[in-house]
């Protein structure tokens with residue numbers, strides 16, 4: 001038995017002013033065949049799991065290229081086609097095979113391609129033919145189009161947000177794909193379009209119970225897998241929005257009914273799945289009244305959603321209001337990092353940083369700072385893997401410690417700060433740019449977690465996103481899409 005695996009992944013914010021090029025993939029993660037490290041990367045868990053299973057069970061795994069780019073703007077047509085064709089050429093060379101395992105984020109948009117994953121999976125299907133099993137792992141922040149579901153046999157989304165279960169879900173993808181090859185199951189997909197755009201952190205109710213309910217249904221009545229595709233709101237493509245995908249062992253009618261039941265249950269939770277968002281000042285007031293350490297997250301400048309991550313609005317309010325004992329990060333500013341390296345550790349200098357990339361990034365901060373730590377090629381930890389920060393600098397604005405990075409990414413691990421010598425134990429307030437991925441590492445450090453609407457480039461309310469091509473009706477743009 002022989003399987004092929006590869007990974008092409010990014011989450012495209014078509015409204016982002018930062019174009020996505022081949023260099024962005026090389027900067028975040030790129031491994032040619034045989035180069036993948038012995039740890040799972042965010043979208044390469046199928047490869048990592050399959051490597052172990054192949055070794056244990058004595059089948060052959062052909063590794064193709066794996067590429068991931070930090071979310072940003074539309075991918076250049078040439079960049080997408082080059083990555084796609086690289087993988088397809090490797091697949092052709094590996095033929096004949098019994099199965100394909102793809103680690104795809106699921107929200108990649110390129111010039112001329114609204115549905116990159118649908119395009120890629122359909123081309124894989126054309127090469128391998130109808131009898132070969134195709135298993136796909138997706139991030140729930142994907143556009144779950146009919147095309148990709150039809151072209152694959154097994155498609156599984158991560159269930160947790162923050163995405164702490166990428167390896168667990170990859171085990172399922174590999175397992176279900178192997179069982180399909182062995183003729184033990186016949187996976188059949190049923191999808192329900194929830195006609196809604198929302199954020200669904202699974203660290204809070206009602207999503208926590210909903211995910212647990214869905215997990216309990218798996219393995220009963222022929223249900224092989226259930227995915228809750230949250231959707232990714234910041235793309236101007238027709239298929240934005242939440243969907244439920246149920247895969248049964250050849251029980252289509254039951255799958256259809258269950259997908260509809262769960263989809264309607266999710267729709268009934270609309271308006272209640274995301275946390276309340278405070279203004280910067282409300283959050284600062286609240287934090288001052290809390291006895292203990294507070295973590296404050298601003299999702300509106302989350303690079304994980306394609307925002308630049310150099311927004312200054314929240315930081316400016318902290319400075320203006322004289323808040324002390326603060327750890328703030330990450331702030332993406334490669335030029336400021338260069339200046340810090342030029343100045344050297346322990347130096348005080350006038351530094352301009354942040355506020356460069358998007359109209360909603362705010363004005364740059366001009367401050368006298370002390371460079372407290374410089375690290376070449378810094379990293380942070382997330383879901384068992386390391387995420388590159390590039391060259392990074394810690395600066396002290398007088399009680400406010402900022403982590404400046406040169407490789408754009410959100411706050412994922414506490415080592416974003418501690419790796420730069422910023423003492424979180426001594427911090428009263430930790431401010432992060434992230435929607436919910438920060439939660440796994442940072443919530444345990446906090447007496448309370450506050451979510452703030454910092455007014456950055458990715459608005460929390462979908463009604464503020466300037467869609468032109470989305471399929472209507474859809475909530476909350478339309479009050480009742482099922483009317």
Ligand SMILES: [Zn+2]
Pocket residue numbers: 139140141163
């Ligand atoms: Zn995601």
